[in-house]
Amino acid sequence: MRRGAVLGIVMITPALLASGCGLFENxxxxxxxxxxxxxxxxxxxxPGQATTGRTAEYTANSPGALRHVRLPWSASATTGFGFVDVTTTATGPVSCTIIVDGRTVLRRHSTDDHGVQCHYSVQGS
Structure with missing residues (x-):
């Protein structure tokens, strides 16, 4: 039984990698x-960075934590799979957008003074 499971894993892994599942793509x-x-x-x-949002790890000096930012604002990175987050508070309508490989995958709008949050899971293609 165990030998069959190991053999199955050994045969499936190269097939997944060869199929371009995107797991290791940037x-x-x-x-x-x-x-x-x-x-x-x-x-x-x-993806690959520590969460810089309002969590126990957050400090005002954390990378990815900005204050009093003139809009519009943007940041870019080339990374592998994982989670992308952007959260903002403002004193008026504000929008956040996440773009992956040139394609807008998420856009959210706020019409009040509470801000907005975008959260997206980047997976293989």
Whole structure:
């Protein structure tokens, strides 16, 4: 039984890699925040980076934690699969957008003073 399972894994793994499942591909990711004036705060992270949002790990000096940012604002990275986050607070309507390999995959809008959050899972193609 065990030998059959190991043999199955040995045979399937090369097939998945050869099929271009995208697990080990890099992606060009861009996050954008748009609106009028400035954002009070912007927190963002790309796959492979520590979460920089409002968590126990957050400090004002964390990479990906910005204050009083003139809009529009954007950041880009080339990374593998994982989660992309951007959260912002502003004193008016604001939008966040996540673009992966030139394709807009998520856009959210806020019409109040509470801000907006975009969260997306980048997976293989």
């Amino acid at each position: 992606h060009t990711i861009r996050v954008e925040v748009t609106g009028a004036g400035t954002a009070e705060e912007i927190f963002y992270s790309f």
